[in-house]
Structures are given as structure tokens and as C-alpha cells.
Amino acid sequence: MENVYNNGMPSPAPKHLRFAVVAVDAACLKVDHGKLSVLVGRVNTKPHYVNRWGLIGGLILPNENADEAITRHLATKAGVKRIYKEQLYAFSDVDRDPRGRVISVAYLCLADDTIAGGGEAQAKWMPVKDVPKLAYDHDLVLRTAVERLRARIGYTNIAQHLLPREFTLTNLQNTYEAVLGHKLDKRNFRKKVQEVKLVTGTGKKEHKGASRPAELYRFSSKETKTIEIL
Amino acid sequence: MENVYNNGMPSPAPKHLRFAVVAVDAACLKVDHGKLSVLVGRVNTKPHYVNRWGLIGGLILPNENADEAITRHLATKAGVKRIYKEQLYAFSDVDRDPRGRVISVAYLCLADDTIAGGGEAQAKWMPVKDVPKLAYDHDLVLRTAVERLRARIGYTNIAQHLLPREFTLTNLQNTYEAVLGHKLDKRNFRKKVQEVKLVTGTGKKEHKGASRPAELYRFSSKETKTIEIL
DNA sequence: CCAAAAGTGTTGAAATTACACCCATGG
DNA sequence: CCATGGGTGTAATTTCAACACTTTTGG
Numbered sequence: 001m002e003n004v005y006n007n008g009m010p011s012p013a014p015k016h017l018r019f020a021v022v023a024v025d026a027a028c029l030k031v032d033h034g035k036l037s038v039l040v041g042r043v044n045t046k047p048h049y050v051n052r053w054g055l056i057g058g059l060i061l062p063n064e065n066a067d068e069a070i071t072r073h074l075a076t077k078a079g080v081k082r083i084y085k086e087q088l089y090a091f092s093d094v095d096r097d098p099r100g101r102v103i104s105v106a107y108l109c110l111a112d113d114t115i116a117g118g119g120e121a122q123a124k125w126m127p128v129k130d131v132p133k134l135a136y137d138h139d140l141v142l143r144t145a146v147e148r149l150r151a152r153i154g155y156t157n158i159a160q161h162l163l164p165r166e167f168t169l170t171n172l173q174n175t176y177e178a179v180l181g182h183k184l185d186k187r188n189f190r191k192k193v194q195e196v197k198l199v200t201g202t203g204k205k206e207h208k209g210a211s212r213p214a215e216l217y218r219f220s221s222k223e224t225k226t227i228e229i230l
Numbered sequence: 231m232e233n234v235y236n237n238g239m240p241s242p243a244p245k246h247l248r249f250a251v252v253a254v255d256a257a258c259l260k261v262d263h264g265k266l267s268v269l270v271g272r273v274n275t276k277p278h279y280v281n282r283w284g285l286i287g288g289l290i291l292p293n294e295n296a297d298e299a300i301t302r303h304l305a306t307k308a309g310v311k312r313i314y315k316e317q318l319y320a321f322s323d324v325d326r327d328p329r330g331r332v333i334s335v336a337y338l339c340l341a342d343d344t345i346a347g348g349g350e351a352q353a354k355w356m357p358v359k360d361v362p363k364l365a366y367d368h369d370l371v372l373r374t375a376v377e378r379l380r381a382r383i384g385y386t387n388i389a390q391h392l393l394p395r396e397f398t399l400t401n402l403q404n405t406y407e408a409v410l411g412h413k414l415d416k417r418n419f420r421k422k423v424q425e426v427k428l429v430t431g432t433g434k435k436e437h438k439g440a441s442r443p444a445e446l447y448r449f450s451s452k453e454t455k456t457i458e459i460l
Numbered sequence: 461c462c463a464a465a466a467g468t469g470t471t472g473a474a475a476t477t478a479c480a481c482c483c484a485t486g487g
Numbered sequence: 488c489c490a491t492g493g494g495t496g497t498a499a500t501t502t503c504a505a506c507a508c509t510t511t512t513g514g
Contacts, residue, residue, distance in 0.1 A: 185478075185479085187478095188478085192476095207486085209485090210487055211486075212484040212485050213484075
């Protein structure tokens with residue numbers, strides 16, 4: 001074989017090599033009323049999936065890459081814009097879509113509690129614990145996304161994408177607890193997030209109800225930084 | 231919009247949606263004579279890439295998924311079989327391949343020092359520090375793979391795929407040092423790998439040259455386990 | 461007996477965990 | 488004045504990093 005990369009593909013590739021369509025799917029998560037929740041949309045692809053739920057997604061078009069495609073589909077199909085996205089995994093099993101060969105690049109997306117979305121009536125947020133069996137292989141995609149988020153929240157500042165710009169330390173701790181699925185010690189949590197410079201206090205206070213007002217914090221860095229341990 | 235997932239795609243998808251081909255590429259790494267090395271192949275896709283090096287890869291076919299495709303291409307194009315593979319990232323930029331739209335699912339693959347490969351004359355192992363500019367976006371793919379390996383070796387037993395079944399603790403430490411790019415303390419290293427039960431001693435000794443023979447070890451688990459810290 | 465690589469412990473510093481009470485506010 | 492959630496420190500334990508010499512073998 002003369003050339004180990006080129007499969008004899010001219011430009012553009014002949015039709016028989018273009019048998020697949022490429023899609024993107026979003027496992028879009030947020031913490032909603034203390035529960036880790038996922039954005040799902042109605043799926044009605046008869047005869048295979050009738051009146052089911054699935055993740056938000058759709059095809060990649062010729063003039064866009066996967067990142068651009070996922071952004072577009074989230075905006076047009078769920079009214080969700082400007083949220084955090086990171087690539088999760090490419091799902092490529094031959095029969096993962098009963099309609100034909102579809103290879104899907106899945107994304108882990110994170111939104112804060114205040115994000116709208118689901119306003120499209122065909123899309124809504126649902127607690128992860130309550131999701132029924134989803135269409136296609138979307139159960140697998142969702143499970144993969146939750147595992148990834150749990151792993152990442154422990155050693156990066158990724159949680160910033162689950163919170164508004166300013167938040168109390170109690171908000172932050174609740175977010176961690178919802179994602180991880182277990183309680184944390186309040187004093188140790190506060191000590192740690194400050195010491196590792198995850199957050200910085202603004203002077204401001206949040207007054208809410210009949211109790212001592214809480215200080216508002218921000219994440220120190222907007223870059224996704226890898227910090228060591230939490 | 232009635233259906234948020236189906237883009238109006240019938241079965242099978244119409245031609246204009248099947249504009250892309252889907253490929254796989256392998257960032258295949260091993261530690262060769264103490265140096266982290268990558269498997270590269272000749273690329274000659276005139277007029278864009280003349281006599282260049284690139285990663286081993288090729289197209290996905292209609293009857294296989296990405297995992298199967300990467301296995302096939304490594305075997306047929308580099309004679310490399312039965313090595314460890316994990317999906318790395320899907321690269322999908324519109325013009326990443328000058329010949330046309332190619333979306334590539336990249337893999338991180340690991341081999342032990344004894345693996346053959348490169349016997350095909352068109353494929354060979356090259357120290358990562360010495361690789362010239364590669365074809366396509368393969369520099370980016372390689373960089374991504376090395377970062378991933380460095381991160382993972384620190385908290386998983388993934389290093390097992392870089393070593394033969396039995397090895398000395400010195401072999402193991404050399405492997406870690408080659409991947410990480412810095413020296414480690416011998417006593418602390420040995421203490422840690424035993425305490426965390428990464429490896430188990432076989433009674434056997436390796437006699438080599440005029441020096442005290444070393445005990446041979448194995449990895450305790452063949453599953454990819456996530457251990458905490460190393 | 462010499463060269464070469466294998467093997468082995470201790471100590472001081474730093475980090476981690478567990479744990480309970482006082483504070484500030486609004487109603 | 489009381490109910491609510493916010494905020495704080497310390498001591499015991501564990502973990503981590505730095506460091507040098509003895510052992511075993513083949514030639």
C-alpha cells in the first residue's frame with residue numbers, strides 16, 4: 001500500500017463513502033430546585049419512536065463544525081443560548097438510529113438555574129432521576145454525561161457554568177451536592193473553595209427572608225482551570 | 231416545530247445531508263527506549279501533502295463503528311493489533327482536510343515496547359519530541375492525545391497498556407517518567423504503587439547483567455480502574 | 461572485589477477530616 | 488424575641504516529600 005492515510009478518496013469523496021449523516025446531541029444539565037436536571041425534547045419519528053423524550057440534537061450542516069451545530073440546535077429547538085459546552089463522546093454504533101446510519105457527536109452542556117429554555121413547549125427540563133427511557137441511545141449518552149460532570153466538578157472550576165455570575169457559598173455548596181449526590185461539610189467546603197482560590201467575595205450581600213444576609217461570590221477565573229482536588 | 235430531533239430526515243437520509251465522510255485517526259503511543267513515541271505513516275495526497283507524515287487512520291465503512299474502524303486501520307496499515315484504544319475527540323472543522331469534508335474520530339492508543347508495527351515500511355515509530363509538522367490537523371490530535379495520557383496516568387491504571395504483562399518496578403517508573411517528562415523519587419514511587427495496589431509482585435526475578443536481579447510485577451487489575459492520586 | 465542496579469525507612473511539613481456554637485437579620 | 492440560615496476555628500490524624508545507604512548479583 002503506497003499511502004497509509006488516503007483511502008483512495010478523491011475530492012470530493014464518492015457517494016458510496018458518504019453513507020452516513022453526522023449529528024450532534026446535547027446532554028444539557030442544570031441544577032433545578034436542588035435537583036440535577038436534563039433538557040429533553042419530544043421525539044416522534046414514526047414508526048420507531050412515538051411520543052418519546054430524547055436529548056436535543058440534530059444534523060451537522062456542510063458549513064459548520066460540531067460546536068457550531070450544537071449551538072444552533074440548542075438555540076432553535078430549545079431556545080437555549082450561550083451556555084457552556086464541551087465535547088463528550090462520539091457515538092457511532094451501526095444501528096444506534098433505526099432510520100439509517102447516523103454518527104453522533106455528543107456534548108455535555110451546562111446551564112445555570114435561571115436559563116430559560118424549554119419555552120418551546122416541545123422541550124423541557126426534567127430531573128435526571130425521573131427521566132423515562134429515552135429515544136435512540138440517549139440513555140447511554142445521558143449516563144456518560146453525568147459521570148463526566150461528576151468527575152470534572154471535583155478538580156476543575158466547571159461548576160461556574162451551573163451558577164449565575166454571583167452566588168452565595170450556600171448556593172455553590174448546594175450545586176456540588178446536587179451533582180455529586182451527597183452532602184458535604186459546610187466548614188470544610190468553605191475553607192477549601194477559598195483556599196484554592198476557586199471563588200472571590202464581592203463585598204455585596206444577598207438579603208433573602210428573615211435571616212442573616214449572605215455574601216455574594218464570583219468564580220475567580222472564567223477560564224476552565226484544572227485545580228487540584230476538591 | 232413538531233419534532234425537535236428529527237430534522238425531516240427520512241430513512242435513509244437524502245444525499246444532500248450525506249456530504250461528509252467519517253474517518254478515524256489513531257494517536258498511537260508507546261515508550262520506546264525511554265522516549266514517548268508515536269506511530270506515524272506516510273501521507274501523499276497530492277497536491278496538498280507531499281511526502282509528509284501523519285497519524286494512522288482511514289474511513290469508517292458502512293458496517294462498522296468507530297472502534298472497529300480504528301482496529302482495522304491499525305492492523306492493515308501498520309500491522310498493529312490488539313492494542314489498547316480509547317476514544318479521544320471528534321475533530322470536525324470544516325476545512326481540516328483540504329480534499330473535502332472529513333469528520334474524524336480520534337483515538338488514543340497505547341502499545342507496549344515490544345509491539346511490532348511499522349513493519350509496513352510506510353509506518354514507523356518516532357519520538358514525540360522529534361515529530362515534524364504532520365499532515366491535516368494531526369499535530370493537534372497528537373498534542374491532545376499526549377495531554378490526555380499525562381492526565382490519565384496520574385489517576386488510573388492505564389499505564390498497564392504501555393508495559394508487557396510482567397515488568398520490574400524500574401521499568402514501571404521509567405514509563406511514568408517518559409510519559410510525564412520528569413523524574414520521580416524511587417522510594418516514594420515504589421511505596422505508592424504498592425500501597426494503592428496498582429501492582430502485585432509475582433515471585434519471579436529478572437536476571438539481567440551484572441547486578442542484583444529485580445522482582446517481576448503485574449498490574450493487579452486488568453480493568454481500567456480509577457485510583458485516587460499518584 | 462568491583463561495578464551496576466535493586467531495594468529499603470524515617471522524619472518534618474502540610475493537608476485533611478471531624479466537629480458545635482455564635483451571628484445577623486426580618487418578621 | 489425568635490426563627491432562619493450565615494458564618495467561623497481547632498485539634499487529631501493522615502498524607503506527602505525529601506533524603507542515602509545496604510544488598511545482590513555477574514563478571
